[in-house]
Structure formats: C-alpha cells, structure tokens
Amino acid sequence: MNDAGMIYVHIPFCVKKCDYCDFVSGVCEKNVQEAYFKALKEEIVKRSESAPDKRVGSVFFGGGTPSIVDAGRIKDILDLIRVRFEIEDDAEMTIEANPNSVTSDKLKVYREAGINRISIGLQSSKDDELKTLGRVHTFKEFLKTYDLVRTAGFSNVNIDIMSAVPGQTLDSYHETLKTVATLNPEHISAYSLIVEEGTPFFERYKDGAGLPDEDTERKMYHDTESILKEYGYERYEISNYARPGYECKHNMGYWTGRRYMGFGVAAASYDGSGRRTNTEDLNEYIGGNWERETIELSETDKIEEFMFLGLRMTRGISKSGFKEAFGKDIYDVYNVQIQKLKDHGLIVESGERIFLSKLGTDVANTVMAEFMF
Amino acid sequence: MDRDHIRNFCIIAHIDHGKSTLADRIIEMTGLLTSREMQAQVLDNMDLERERGITIKAQTVRTVYKARNGEEYIFNLIDTPGHVDFNYEVSRSLAACDGAILVVDAAQGIEAQTLANVYLALDHDLDVFPVINKIDLPSADPDTVAHEIEDVIGIEAMDAPRISAKNGINIEEVLEAIVNKVPAPDGDEKAPLQALIFDSLYDSYKGVIVFVRIKNGTVKRGTPIKMMATGATAEVVEVGYFGAGQFIPCDELSAGMVGYITASIKNVRDTAVGDTVTNAENPCKEPLPGYKKVQSMVYCGVYPADGAKYPDLRDALEKLQLNDASLFYEPETSVALGFGFRCGFLGLLHLEIIQERLEREYNLDLVTTAPGVVYRVHKTNGEMIELTNPTNLPDPSEIDYMEEPVVNAEIMVTKEFVGSIMELCQQRRGRYVSMEYIEENRALIRYVLPLNEIIYDFFDALKSRSRGYASFDYDLKGYERSELVKLDILINREEVDALSFIVFKDSAYERGRKMCEKLKEEIPRHLFEIPIQAAIGGKVIARETVKAMRKDVLAKCYGGDITRKKKLLEKQKEGKKRMRQIGNVEVPQKAFMSVLKLDNE
Numbered sequence: 001m002n003d004a005g006m007i008y009v010h011i012p013f014c015v016k017k018c019d020y021c022d023f024v025s026g027v028c029e030k031n032v033q034e035a036y037f038k039a040l041k042e043e044i045v046k047r048s049e050s051a052p053d054k055r056v057g058s059v060f061f062g063g064g065t066p067s068i069v070d071a072g073r074i075k076d077i078l079d080l081i082r083v084r085f086e087i088e089d090d091a092e093m094t095i096e097a098n099p100n101s102v103t104s105d106k107l108k109v110y111r112e113a114g115i116n117r118i119s120i121g122l123q124s125s126k127d128d129e130l131k132t133l134g135r136v137h138t139f140k141e142f143l144k145t146y147d148l149v150r151t152a153g154f155s156n157v158n159i160d161i162m163s164a165v166p167g168q169t170l171d172s173y174h175e176t177l178k179t180v181a182t183l184n185p186e187h188i189s190a191y192s193l194i195v196e197e198g199t200p201f202f203e204r205y206k207d208g209a210g211l212p213d214e215d216t217e218r219k220m221y222h223d224t225e226s227i228l229k230e231y232g233y234e235r236y237e238i239s240n241y242a243r244p245g246y247e248c249k250h251n252m253g254y255w256t257g258r259r260y261m262g263f264g265v266a267a268a269s270y271d272g273s274g275r276r277t278n279t280e281d282l283n284e285y286i287g288g289n290w291e292r293e294t295i296e297l298s299e300t301d302k303i304e305e306f307m308f309l310g311l312r313m314t315r316g317i318s319k320s321g322f323k324e325a326f327g328k329d330i331y332d333v334y335n336v337q338i339q340k341l342k343d344h345g346l347i348v349e350s351g352e353r354i355f356l357s358k359l360g361t362d363v364a365n366t367v368m369a370e371f372m373f
Numbered sequence: 374m375d376r377d378h379i380r381n382f383c384i385i386a387h388i389d390h391g392k393s394t395l396a397d398r399i400i401e402m403t404g405l406l407t408s409r410e411m412q413a414q415v416l417d418n419m420d421l422e423r424e425r426g427i428t429i430k431a432q433t434v435r436t437v438y439k440a441r442n443g444e445e446y447i448f449n450l451i452d453t454p455g456h457v458d459f460n461y462e463v464s465r466s467l468a469a470c471d472g473a474i475l476v477v478d479a480a481q482g483i484e485a486q487t488l489a490n491v492y493l494a495l496d497h498d499l500d501v502f503p504v505i506n507k508i509d510l511p512s513a514d515p516d517t518v519a520h521e522i523e524d525v526i527g528i529e530a531m532d533a534p535r536i537s538a539k540n541g542i543n544i545e546e547v548l549e550a551i552v553n554k555v556p557a558p559d560g561d562e563k564a565p566l567q568a569l570i571f572d573s574l575y576d577s578y579k580g581v582i583v584f585v586r587i588k589n590g591t592v593k594r595g596t597p598i599k600m601m602a603t604g605a606t607a608e609v610v611e612v613g614y615f616g617a618g619q620f621i622p623c624d625e626l627s628a629g630m631v632g633y634i635t636a637s638i639k640n641v642r643d644t645a646v647g648d649t650v651t652n653a654e655n656p657c658k659e660p661l662p663g664y665k666k667v668q669s670m671v672y673c674g675v676y677p678a679d680g681a682k683y684p685d686l687r688d689a690l691e692k693l694q695l696n697d698a699s700l701f702y703e704p705e706t707s708v709a710l711g712f713g714f715r716c717g718f719l720g721l722l723h724l725e726i727i728q729e730r731l732e733r734e735y736n737l738d739l740v741t742t743a744p745g746v747v748y749r750v751h752k753t754n755g756e757m758i759e760l761t762n763p764t765n766l767p768d769p770s771e772i773d774y775m776e777e778p779v780v781n782a783e784i785m786v787t788k789e790f791v792g793s794i795m796e797l798c799q800q801r802r803g804r805y806v807s808m809e810y811i812e813e814n815r816a817l818i819r820y821v822l823p824l825n826e827i828i829y830d831f832f833d834a835l836k837s838r839s840r841g842y843a844s845f846d847y848d849l850k851g852y853e854r855s856e857l858v859k860l861d862i863l864i865n866r867e868e869v870d871a872l873s874f875i876v877f878k879d880s881a882y883e884r885g886r887k888m889c890e891k892l893k894e895e896i897p898r899h900l901f902e903i904p905i906q907a908a909i910g911g912k913v914i915a916r917e918t919v920k921a922m923r924k925d926v927l928a929k930c931y932g933g934d935i936t937r938k939k940k941l942l943e944k945q946k947e948g949k950k951r952m953r954q955i956g957n958v959e960v961p962q963k964a965f966m967s968v969l970k971l972d973n974e
C-alpha cells in the first residue's frame with residue numbers, strides 16, 4: 001500500500017456495553033446518532049481540507065458496534081471520504097460487526113459502498129462464557145451472522161476471540177479455537193482479556209480471583225499459536241493470526257508508523273509529526289469541539305514508538321528501516337539495550353531484523369520499557 | 374521593674390488540651406498584640422508544629438499585665454514542648470519557671486502526659502495551679518474533673534478557673550491567678566552571674582540566641598560570659614526580652630528575669646540546654662543543677678533516594694543542626710544504599726520531624742533504614758561498645774553479652790481496655806510493675822519496657838487497642854541484659870546491609886518471617902525467581918519467594934491506544950530507575966521503609 005495514509009472512523013454506539021469493554025462507546029438514542037453523524041461529516045470535510053496528502057490505503061470502521069447503525073449512514077460516510085480523499089484501488093476497507101446486528105440487506109449496502117473486509121466480534125464459542133462477558137448473542141446466532149457474511153460475498157473476514165475469560169478452561173478455550181478455525185476465516189484476533197479499570201469487570205475481578213491463573217493464561221496464549229498453526233494460520237503480531245497474505249493492513253499500519261486520520265469521538269490521528277486525540281465527550285464532539293489535544297512527537301518519541309510498536313509484530317523491526325527513518329544506526333542508540341536483552345534471551349537478532357523471542361513475547365512490556373529513554 | 378512584679382511561668386497540659394490556645398489568649402489579653410496581629414496560635418511558629426498541633430521548640434514571650442489591684446506585672450510565659458521525646462527540654466524549661474498553669478480538658482480529664490508533666494513540675498518545686506479548659510464542650514464535666522485533679526494530683530482545684538480558651542471565656546481569672554498564685558522570683562542581682570540556658574536558636578544575623586533565666590547576678594552588653602559545661606566563652610553583644618515573635622533588646626537582664634543573650638556564638642552545641650551561663654571574670658561557685666548531655670535514643674540510616682543528592686543532604690543536616698543540638702549525624706556508607714548518614718534522635722517523633730523537615734523544607738527524597746536503639750555490646754575481651762548500626766555488630770564469638778535500654782512506661786487507660794493494653798505490653802516484652810485505679814473507671818498501668826519494642830509502632834498499637842483513649846508516657850530507666858541477635862536479610866542470596874537489624878532472640882523468627890512476607894509484596898517480579906531469606910549468623914530462619922514473572926504483555930495496541938500504552942511503558946521504565954540494585958535484583962526504595970511497619974497487620 002506504498003506510503004498512503006489510513007482512515008479510522010469511530011462509531012461509539014452499542015446495543016449494550018460489554019462488561020469488560022473500556023472503549024468509548026455506549027447505548028444511544030436515534031437522534032443522538034443522527035447528530036453524531038452530522039458532526040462526523042463536518043469533521044471529515046473540515047479536516048480533509050488541510051490534509052496535505054490525500055491518498056488513503058485503508059479505511060476502518062471501529063467502535064462500539066459500527067454494524068448497529070443504518071448501513072446507509074456508513075455508506076454516506078464512505079461516499080464522503082471518497083470525495084474528500086483519494087482511496088487507492090487495492091485499499092483495505094474494514095467494518096467491525098457483532099452477531100445479530102447485520103442483515104443481508106446491510107451487508108449488501110456495505111458491499112456497494114466498497115467495504116471488503118468484515119471483522120466479527122465473537123469472543124467464545126461457549127454460551128456460558130459469552131454470558132459472563134456480557135455479550136448479547138449466542139454462538140448459534142454468530143454462526144448465522146457468519147453465514148450471512150460469507151453468502152454476501154465477503155472473502156476477507158476476521159473473527160475476534162478471547163482467552164483468560166472468567167470460568168474459561170484450557171479445554172473450553174481449545175474448543176473455541178478449533179471451532180473458529182474450522183469455519184475458515186482469513187484472520188483471527190485472539191486477545192487475552194485485560195481487566196481494565198472503570199469497567200464492571202474491574203470491580204468483579206481486580207484481585208484476580210475467578211480468572212484463569214497465570215500459568216493457564218500463558219498456556220492458552222501459547223496454545224493459540226500452535227493450534228492455529230495446524231489450521232494454516234500464522235501469528236504475525238502479539239494477538240493476531242492470519243492466513244498468508246491476509247494480515248490486516250490497517251493494523252500493520254499502526255505498528256509501522258504509517259500516517260492515519262481518526263474521525264469521531266475519542267479517535268486518534270498521526271500525521272507523521274504529531275499525535276492528535278479527539279475529545280472523549282460525545283456531547284462536546286457533537287457540539288463541534290472535536291479535538292482534545294495534539295502532542296508533537298520529538299525524534300526520541302518517534303524512535304521509542306518505532307521500537308515498541310515494531311516489536312509487537314512477529315517479524316519485529318528492521319535495522320535498515322531504523323536507519324532510513326532516523327538517519328542513524330540502531331546500535332548507536334540502543335547498543336546496550338540490545339546486548340542486554342539478547343543476553344537474557346528476550347530478543348532475537350536475525351540478519352536484518354530484531355524480534356521478540358518466545359520468552360520476550362510473554363514479557364513484552366519489560367522488553368519494550370528498555371527502549372524508552 | 375522590681376522582682377515582685379515579675380511572674381515566670383509555663384503552661385503544662387496533655388496534647389490537645391488547649392495549651393497553645395490559652396497561651397494565645399493570655400498574649401492577646403495582656404495587650405501586647407492586637408487581635409489582628411495574632412496568627413492563630415502565636416507560639417507554635419514552625420509550620421510543622423502548627424500542622425501537628427504540637428510544640429517542638431520551647432517558645433517564650435514577655436507580656437505586660439495590668440492587674441485588678443492596679444499594678445503592672447511582667448509575665449514571662451515559657452512554652453514547653455509537648456512530647457515525651459523532648460522530656461529533657463521540658464525539664465529545663467520548667468527549671469526556668471517559678472510556677473505552672475496546669476490545663477486540663479473539662480471533658481477528657483487527666484491523662485498520662487498531664488501526670489508526667491505535673492510530677493516534673495512539682496519536682497522542680499514549681500507552684501502548680503489548675504485551669505479547667507473547654508467548658509463550652511457539651512461533654513464538659515468540670516466538677517468531676519476538679520475532683521479528679523484533687524484526688525489524683527493532690528492540688529486544690531475547686532476554685533480553679535473554668536475557662537474556654539477557644540472562646541475567650543474567663544481568661545481574666547487565669548491572669549489574676551498568675552499574679553496571685555505564681556510566686557515572684559528570688560535571687561540576688563549583686564551575686565555573680567548564674568543563668569540557666571533553657572533553649573537556644575541559630576539566627577543567620579545574630580548567631581546563636583541563647584534563652585536564659587537569670588537566677589543570680591546581672592548580664593549586659595560587654596559582659597564576658599562562659600558556659601560552664603561546654604566551656605565556651607564569648608562577650609555579650611546584646612541582651613533583651615521576648616516580644617511575641619520578635620526579640621526586643623534592653624539594657625540588662627538581672628536576677629529573676631527571663632530573656633536572651635547574643636554573643637556571636639556560631640554553634641548551638643556551645644550553648645547546650647541546661648548549661649549555666651556565668652561571668653567569665655567573676656564566675657559563680659557552682660553551676661545550676663540538672664545539666665545533662667543530650668543523648669540520642671534512636672538511630673537510623675538516612676540516605677538520599679538519588680545518590681547524587683548526597684551533598685544536599687549533608688548541607689540540610691548541617692543547617693538543621695544549627696537549631697537542633699539534639700540532632701546527631703555522621704557519614705555512613707551502605708552497600709545497598711550508597712552514601713548517607715547515621716542519624717541519632719531523641720525519639721521516634723523527633724526522627725519523624727527531622728525526616729519531614731528534610732523532605733519538605735529541603736526538598737529531598739529520602740530512604741531511611743529501620744530505626745534502632747543504642748545497644749551495649751560487652752565483648753569477651755572486656756571492651757564495651759555502644760552499637761548504633763547493626764552492621765557493626767562484632768562476630769558472635771567475640772561477644773560476651775549484650776544490653777538494651779529499657780524505659781519506665783506509664784499508661785493511663787479506661788477500665789475496659791486494661792486487658793488488651795496489658796496483653797500488648799506483655800507481647801512487647803514488658804515487665805509489669807503496678808496498676809492503680811486513679812478513679813473508678815481509669816487505671817494507671819506501669820510497665821518496664823525495652824525501648825526497642827516501643828520505637829516502631831507502640832503508640833499506634835496502643836491507640837488502636839484502646840480506641841484512641843490510652844495515653845502514654847515514658848522515661849529512660851537504664852540498661853538491662855538481654856538475649857539479642859542480628860537478623861540479616863538476603864535477597865537472591867545477597868545480604869542487604871541496610872535491612873539488617875537487632876532483635877530479641879525469641880522474636881527473631883516472627884520478625885524475620887514478617888520481613889520476608891513484606892519484602893515479597895514490595896519487590897516486583899523479575900524474569901527469574903528471587904528467594905528472600907531471613908538469617909541469623911548465616912542460618913536461614915525464614916524464606917519467601919518472589920515468583921518469576923510469567924506475563925507482562927499488553928494484548929492490544931492500536932492507533933487510539935498508542936499514547937496511553939507509551940505512558941505505561943514510560944512509567945515502568947521510570948519505576949525501574951528509582952529502584953536500588955541489589956545484585957541483579959531491583960528493589961524499590963519503598964521496600965527499605967515499609968518493613969518498619971510490620972505489626973498490626
């Protein structure tokens with residue numbers, strides 16, 4: 001996708017907020033949605049005017065649950081983006097969808113609007129686990145949705161699953177993994193549950209009781225890679241797996257320092273020099289006060305991000321890429337850290353690349369923190 | 374003014390019974406200050422004192438009162454520190470007075486500290502008269518309190534002024550009582566100079582300002598003086614008396630008066646509290662009785678959190694010592710903590726105050742090691758060493774026996790808590806002395822307790838076991854032979870000198886186990902397993918393990934998360950920077966201090 005930028009559109013609406021979710025999202029009235037989309041369009045128009053490079057290699061509708069709003073609204077936004085930006089021919093166009101919230105009509109509109117990738121939030125094939133998570137669908141309902149998506153002709157589909165769910169066992173997780181892999185999606189995101197502050201889960205599980213223990217959690221993580229490998233999926237990032245060629249371009253963009261514009265409440269943007277965050281306050285956003293702050297990144301900020309984002313990927317970072325980006329040798333900056341981490345077996349240096357070892361992946365934060373100044 | 378019209382007195386009270394508030398009212402009513410000039414509580418002029426509601430340094434003020442008999446009297450109000458740590462300062466302040474006002478809370482009645490201070494005052498032959506304060510409180514019961522004072526202390530209390538210092542009720546009665554009940558000072562202006570030092574402070578312009586009570590003789594500008602105990606000599610530059618918050622020079626100070634002397638003295642250590650000032654050319658025969666060299670009761674290591682701040686710490690200690698002769702310090706080096714100081718204090722409160730002042734007034738981040746007392750180590754070769762740092766304990770084979778300091782403790786508590794307080798004293802190796810009921814519902818319990826059992830958290834434990842009602846006072850009794858051992862802590866098999874401490878043999882296992890548990894909580898998990906061991910002479914008695922870190926990874930990081938996740942990593946890195954490296958283990962600074970609070974958990 002050469003060096004084109006990316007666009008992220010945040011749709012903060014849900015049928016019901018899940019108990020573990022800490023994204024800016026919630027349940028909203030139709031008229032609020034209407035006002036929101038109006039503001040969204042204004043932001044896109046206004047900010048596109050000052051965008052120096054209008055080429056776009058990927059568009060991603062995230063949420064919330066983008067699929068619960070009228071498909072027409074999504075199409076409107078995409079149409080506007082097409083007018084205001086230059087969407088590349090091979091652009092990846094993703095929308096997140098939850099089971100029960102899509103119909104064949106909606107999917108048809110998505111297709112017409114140019115969407116070519118659907119990411120479905122499943123989390124588990126076990127209904128009791130879905131209930132624990134506060135999801136509003138059953139596994140059977142997911143299967144129906146998945147079928148609709150395939151029937152509508154989408155040939156690039158992601159399924160989100162989750163490990164370390166309260167009450168989940170190694171066996172039940174293996175079953176979810178195998179069941180999902182058997183469905184043959186192009187991409188699987190497998191996240192280990194993070195109990196985030198401010199969520200109902202935090203109150204319930206902050207002391208760790210009721211969650212699978214650490215050894216089980218790690219086993220789940222390691223088994224994800226080995227089991228999915230049997231089905232032809234490769235891990236390409238800490239929590240992402242894909243059939244060769246189906247790695248998510250949009251997310252790879254985040255980890256490789258690509259430019260992106262985020263529209264909507266709480267959306268983040270990066271123009272190659274500053275990182276902008278929009279307001280998290282829905283009313284403020286609707287009122288036209290989109291931006292919360294922009295932080296200009298220094299050279300060291302960028303170097304740090306190059307390292308800690310790049311190391312998320314299985315292939316790691318490229319030494320020549322470092323030199324190209326910053327005009328200096330990576331050893332002039334990080335010689336001590338690289339040696340130390342290599343000695344501890346946390347990173348591997350292989351030819352042109354440096355990446356996390358298996359142990360290093362388990363304690364990625366410890367490794368990444370070493371690269372912070 | 375003649376001696377008959379001078380009244381030198383102090384106010385004694387339990388903490389919070391309203392001593393400083395009454396002092397404020399007296400100053401206000403005697404007209405030296407207008408209400409507008411009054412800061413709340415004029416006498417406590419250190420911020421820290423005001424915050425904690427305690428008086429640390431003795432403050433003194435001279436006011437003029439026109440009595441009902443139409444005559445003017447000079448009042449020298451000598452404020453006394455309110456904490457057992459400063460008992461010696463209290464005794465010297467009392468020695469400078471002729472009488473004392475005993476303030477008792479109308480709701481709380483007599484407390485342990487009240488008693489201790491009254492006895493101290495009576496020891497100094499002061500005339501003590503009571504004042505019942507806080508009569509405005511709904512729970513006030515002045516009649517009962519008056520009876521209690523008569524029964525327990527044995528001084529007349531039925532005609533005691535019943536006041537509210539806070540609301541200014543009946544303050545004049547107190548003023549008249551000062552005139553009528555505090556005796557005028559005696560002494561002889563013509564005799565050789567004999568003046569008691571009851572405090573001193575360092576002023577960057579005047580040098581040391583010495584607070585004195587002239588017992589005999591006269592002192593003025595140009596008088597050659599000599600401190601009889603320290604031997605320091607100087608020529609008087611200025612004499613004067615104490616306005617509220619200011620020094621007012623005068624021509625001379627003579628027998629019976631309270632005032633200050635400056636003489637270009639550079640160091641407060643030359644003007645020790647309790648010492649006698651005399652005329653170097655015409656000295657008095659004997660110094661005034663009661664002088665004691667101030668001795669540190671509690672020691673601990675004080676280190677800068679950032680090693681580069683060592684010179685700053687040294688400067689700060691030097692400055693604090695200018696005003697606080699009881700603060701002791703000497704350089705010390707720890708393998709774990711680097712360069713720092715071993716500091717000696719009068720007690721735990723004194724330690725806390727100094728620590729807070731270093732952090733607050735000098736902006737220093739400190740790591741302090743476990744406070745300990747001074748042990749006497751008798752070696753087999755007959756030599757005796759006073760041990761202030763556990764690391765310096767000689768090899769056990771060279772030790773004949775050891776002694777530890779013990780105190781006489783008085784605890785006053787209501788009936789219902791007697792059992793649990795006695796249990797606490799037993800746990801702390803207390804030796805029961807006596808118990809008496811000072812009134813139907815309240816007992817005075819006496820124990821002999823090892824000092825090292827009360828310096829950590831005894832006071833907190835006392836309060837929590839009596840729902841805040843117990844009051845406590847102690848004084849040093851002396852040294853007693855004891856079975857003591859040095860407990861060492863090993864982190865990942867490396868001994869950490871800064872964590873070693875001396876402990877009673879039978880308590881060693883318990884403390885060692887608690888130390889290990891606490892350190893296990895404080896030390897973050899590493900990539901490898903870390904054994905934490907407590908050992909006596911190389912023999913491990915307790916062990917905990919910090920398990921190896923299995924997982925430290927963020928499952929997700931997309932566009933919107935980057936800033937937040939980066940902050941997280943920065944914090945992680947920052948946290949590491951503030952750790953102390955022990956071998957290949959990173960130990961948070963906090964760990965060195967949290968082990969001080971092992972009990973009550």
